[in-house]
Amino acid sequence: MKLVMLGYFGFGNAGDEAILAAELTALRTALGAETTFIAVSGDPAETRATHGIEAVSRTDFRALITTLRGADALIAGGGSLLQDVTSARPVAFYAGTMLIARTLGKPVFVYAQGLGPITRGLNRRLAGWALRSATYVSLRDESSIALATSLGARNATLVPDPVLGTTFATHPQDRLAIALRPWPGTWLPAVKAALTDLAKDTELVFVPFHGGQDVDLAHSLATPLGAEVVEPGDYGKTLEAVATSKATLGMRLHALITAAAATRPFVAIAYDPKVTAFAQLTAQPLAATLPEPPTPDTLITLTRKALEGPDQSYVETLETLKSATQTPTQAVASHLRQQA
Structure with a gap:
């Protein structure tokens, strides 16, 4: 079993690194120690050294596509990935990666994400498409559930942040x-x-x-x-x-x-x-x-x-x-x- 981990990894943020560590621990326990992971990272070498897993650069589009094609599923989250407060780009990158995975026939699991705010019309449409195409959606607070519903996503599950x-x-x-x-x-x-x-x-x-x-x-x-x-x-x-x-x-x-x-x-x-x-x-x-x-x-x-x-x-x-x-x-x- 090979899973691709999508998040704000490799940027020196202790919270996001804690998210990845918590998800790896939980998924290994549930799926078995033989499960392999590849993280999409801003610093693949740092991610390999910190978490002991493979990593692919988020800026290497060809390698990212190859990685998704060879995986069994994409785990998207946690953290606040689909938001456009910091800039317009995160929604395009994260929603785009989720949609590419689905185009390649891979299930996408939205794992305890915090959703929004998303203010731009195009970003709202992209986020809605990505969420509706996902195999499973779990979000970490009621406001995220409400936003997901407004974007057309149904049956989102309310869960705590994995680091908890x-x-x-x-x-x-x-x-x-x-x-x-x-x-x-x-x-x-x-x-x-x-x-x-x-x-x-x-x-x-x-x-x-x-x-x-x-x-x-x-x-x-x-x-x-x-x-x-x-x-x-x-x-x-x-x-x-x-x-x-x-x-x-x-x-x-x-x-x-x-x-x-x-x-x-x-x-x-x-x-x-x-x-x-x-x-x-x-x-x-x-x-x-x-x-x-x-x-x-x-x-x-x-x-x-x-x-x-x-x-x-x-x-x-x-x-x-x-x-x-x-x-x-x-x-x-x-x-x-x-x-x-």
Whole structure:
């Protein structure tokens, strides 16, 4: 069995690398260790070294077609692949690859994706065609389900992000993880003020989740406070820094998901609907929804509460969600066994 893994892999984003690792683990368990994988990657050499699987460059169109032709199926996701907020190109690339796979007669499984926003008319049509042609569609929040339905996709399944099913055998250290990203607006002064207050009696560790975007911001905040910065490069160490902290204050979705996977509380600052959706799903607090900035007092109060530890309701919610992370894997395995 040979599966092609399509996602935002090979770009130094710890969250997306965690998605790939979680999917590989789940699919190997369901389909057998003899299953082989080929990832579509922005840096094939890095993907091979990090995950121990084959990889093909996303810019080598001929090699990508050859890879799809020789595969048994395409696994598309997770992550926010079909969206045109960052640029118009992601929908064309990801939806186009899904449609090419279907043209070649390969089943396409949409694996716990976050869908949208998709604002451009052509992109909406492309995304709709790709979703309707897929063998199976699973999405990670209600807003994605609603968008998929508006694009003509039917029977999409609501599932948690695969990283939520990751097991962290860790004991929390008495510290707060900070996982922020650059974003326009006036939110940063309030965060600085809150962190200055928190640093008086709390150890802070800054965890950049995207090596190409978050590092400078992390250092600019950490240096005046004498706090540690976990340098990017090893996604496992990035995740571990969050999982071993008592709580997380973050904007990066997969920092929050990693905290939840380790049953650690978090406080979210939402720059994107996907962050809002996950905070609501797990009943964890939103300190602010940008562009409306948070207040220092709100950040301080919510974060100190999170540092007290998880309540029983949160623990029970996470147990239910973690068990549901296997739903897409079971669907993939069932369909492929029927084809065999």
